[in-house]
Amino acid sequence: MECSAANGLKNPCTVLYRPEQWNVPANLPWGLPLTCLCLNRFSELLVHKPGEGFLLSLLATMLSPPRWTFSKFVESQINKKHRLAKCGMVPKHDFTQQISSCLITTVPEKFYDKVEEGSIILKKSQSFSFCEEGILVDGEPTSTTPLKTDVVILATGFREMKCQWLAELLDGTFKLPSIKEMENDMLEWDEYLKRSPGEHYRRSCIALPIWYNDQLCKDMGWNPKRKKGFFAELFEPYGPLDYVSPSRSN
Template sequence: MDSATATNFVKGKYVAIVGFPKSGLDIAMECSTVNRVERPCTVVIRTPHWNVPDYFPWGFPMDKLYLNRFSELMVHKPGEGLLLYLMATILSPLRRGFSKFVESHIKHKLKLSKHGMVPDHSFLNELSACLVSTVPEGFYDRVEEGCLKLNKAKKFGFSKECIVFEGRAEPIKSDLVILATDFKGIYKLTHIFESPKYQEFIAGSNDSAAVPSK
């Protein structure tokens, strides 16, 4: 789908993005550019992440903290010898200090506390799981303008024209839902429905699935 077709597809619609990876952030920005505050784009988030605004926390290049040989000494490794084990153990306070340093920059730069988007896990855990991505420039500015709405929810469902959140009285109007749930997309899509019949409609009954797996 080219840019013009995608723009026409979302134009004039209340769009909801399910997921908070890089792809979800980029799609949400595009939708908010098209529809602005008249039809704000909703981002449904189960787990907030430490998406970085740049690679220079407090003006210090992040590669100097993590992308070098010294940083490898701070991490325990499978099959490590005694010397490497001792090095990683001794340097563990420095490893946690680096994580807090980067977290403080992200929280300050993106105003995560104001938006209720401070993750429960550390930046170190995010980095170890290879989940770190950059947030589009101006993303949280769009939130403050009202072009983007952030909704944290562990569970949600669909009605005819809305998304319904567990434990919340007010549903959110949505004409279009885009699933930006990253990997295992076909598994997540098919298991929206309990009925094997509807699962087959989405995944197909043979190797040629209706929705390709990512």
């Protein structure tokens, strides 16, 4: 968006992507943040998790109709807000498949306005390569003609909670379990990861964020419940600030 604002139509910014994605807006209609629907403990009750036990597994199965309804509602709202059909960007997979792979992405406000005006150009390609003048986009008729480029930004994301866990381990806050316990745990998680959420994704993500971070909190001796009150714990979204080290929050 910054590049398109600076360069305008004269020197448009090109965004390369692989499959079309459900790029979620910051807010749904009525000003409801999407995090209130998919980043709280209630939303994680709708899906199966590794080591969840019989009751949580049964509950996830029973709640499959609301999960499907939620998915279709979110898809319709994203499509409507971003006008994906007009831009040829409607994904071929369900929103639930995408969220189960931890590949939820967002776009800035009015991103697709820039696409429609031509200051941002979308190109679908499985790969690209660098050359002296810029990049070569594979799969295009003009793939032998370089796309002249000044700056390439690799949008690969980042991690934070795992680093905190590693720091606590190296500091001697807790010790690793026995090798046998770790092997059994790895087998359980591996079986979960093999549950592919659909043909467009190779496997499930390591887990939904809160469930996974709960395990890290327990390892470090932290209380995994980071909210105040039953309803806040169940329905308020979780974010990075909820996982501030207890020693730092005092």
